[in-house]
Amino acid sequence: MLDTHHKLCTFILKNPPENSDSGTGKKEKEKKNRKGKDKENGSVSSSETPPPPPPNEISPPPHAVEEEEDDDWGEDTTEEAQRRRMDEISDHAKVLTLSDDLERTVEERVNILFDFVKKKKEEGIIDSSDKEIVAEAERLDVKAMGPLVLTEVLFNEKIREQIKKYRRHFLRFCHNNKKAQRYLLHGLECVVAMHQAQLISKIPHILKEMYDADLLEEEVIISWSEKASKKYVSKELAKEIRVKAEPFIKWLKEAEEESSGGEEEDEDENIEVVYSKTASVPKVETVKSDNKDDDIDIDAI
Template sequence: MASGIVNIRRDVDDKFYRYRMPLLTTKIEGKGNGIKTVIPNMADVARALSRPPAYPTKFFGCELGAQTSFDEKNERYIVNGAHDANRLRELLDGFIDKFVLCKSCKNPETELIILKQGRSEDIIRDCKACGERTGVDMRHKLTTFILKNPPVKVKKGKKKTGTGDAAAGVGGGGDSPDAEASPAENGEESDDELTKKIKAEAKDLNNETTLAKEDWSADTSPEAVKQRIKALEGGMSGVSLGGDDEGSDDDANSPYGQLGKWVEENRDSHEGDTKTFLVAVYKKAEDLGIEKKHKSVLVLAQALFTDDVLNEIPKYGPLFAKTVSSEKHQKALLGGVERLVGLSHPDLLPAVPKILMALYQLDLLEEEVVTQWGTHVSKKYTDKETSKKVRKASEPFLKWLEEADDDSDDDEE
């Protein structure tokens, strides 16, 4: 079964396009006259589009001339007959074009509105991006279903989807056929599949793993670490440490020095098995007794992230979800970002808004913490001039946070 995250507009070949959705998946069940196509993740796909999942399911039925059925309580959506996943994905593109994308700006940040004019009713796409209101083709059979099952207006919270721009948004309004708002609409955790996967994997970072049984785990002993430190004199290859409660900056034998060096030595040796590597990193920090220290987050950010940080944040997200547990930890993570883009890779300065958005999406940063950081220059992690440059670069993201707050306040009035 295929899985993954794709652009809502699949004709847009941009990995930083901010409107994303899960790739539609299918499962064939039954045989003979009872054969049917189940769409396991239809609820997630529809949530990304801010449309009731019954709408695209019914659209498939209209286009294929097939019966459809929905069990909203159990999130089970079915199209009768055996249908190829690629065919349904093409049809979903058609649904998005006809019932989601703004006709004017092609942005999916719309909501459906039913306008009554005398005895006639029209379905309008109200675009939150450009402000245009464009009608849908009322000749399509789905419009009859929508009019009989109109979207319910629910109170929206701030959304956390999209990584392409600093002022990222979501596809669509907040319409749903259910009376209850989705978690994302209540300002709670996003239902984005990547976020759920990262949080689930973070829970797996514990001692009860096969890691302890593997031969290479024995090399994490203090004796082995000391041997590696002696063999690699000269410090931590660009990983500088700020003052903290345990170990000095210049002491490679401090717990933080050992952790940073170990991560750098092993970072490129896990051959694609990222999860096992992250478990190993956490176990190493635990062996050193610093897995809960905020300074460990600073060290990990510096040792793990490179100039490919935007692709690395989702990969290493489970580890940071496990280790970032307080405001201090968040500030340490921001300190690591500050050093990464301010000292190690200054060419990444323009990407600061995207980096912050990616971390914010994974709930690694809270709005209050990142806003306070972005508006107060500090010499704690870099020199004052570098600190100013990084915070200046973060302004588009901070502006997005402020505007999103204003929108949320307007919705509550």
């Protein structure tokens, strides 16, 4: 029999051992406390299911998104819709598109002008497109090279007739523009190279046609005749063209000399001696001529 009055029994009764159930409850309580702290810090245990989002944050089903994307790509492809979209392009975007051409090389810009002129000819509207052509050349900043392009597109073995037909086109480039006139002469060399058999003997007549049409000035023609260049045709052909042009060059120089001599005589004739009553020495005055060369009105041609 256990003596309940024994000191050891009395101590055990006053201090009983903790049972397994109470230990388990304490651990669960500590675990819940840890989870509560995790929620306060914004973290969720992997074993827990996150709470559902609020109604206003619910994502649409995948098929709804796909349908919306399909609607975005399903643009109206009618001609009217396409024209309307083109009209909606801002002026700024158009300016950027045009400025892109100016960033190209000179050769690329000349090719753009060539395609522009060629298209006008193919469409059958080249005769009335002289203003548009010079405007495009100015936009591309290759106006001086315009005659080089025009000769390639508009001239062939019938060049003498075509000079008269397209005089207005060339005059818009060559009038008071010596650089453009030099490019016209280089273009002529290229045309002769393509139709050498038909044109080589007609060089003096072709130059005379261009000179009479006010497309070339004396100074430019004489300067061109003094130096053959192999930049556009072979050196041999360039020399031959200038040899064939000698009769016209000679006539041009003689006409220029006669014109210079005539101007000096005119100046002498315009000097009048006026006798003054108050002086013993005659007073010399120059009488200005009223005759002036009228500027060429290209639009009136």
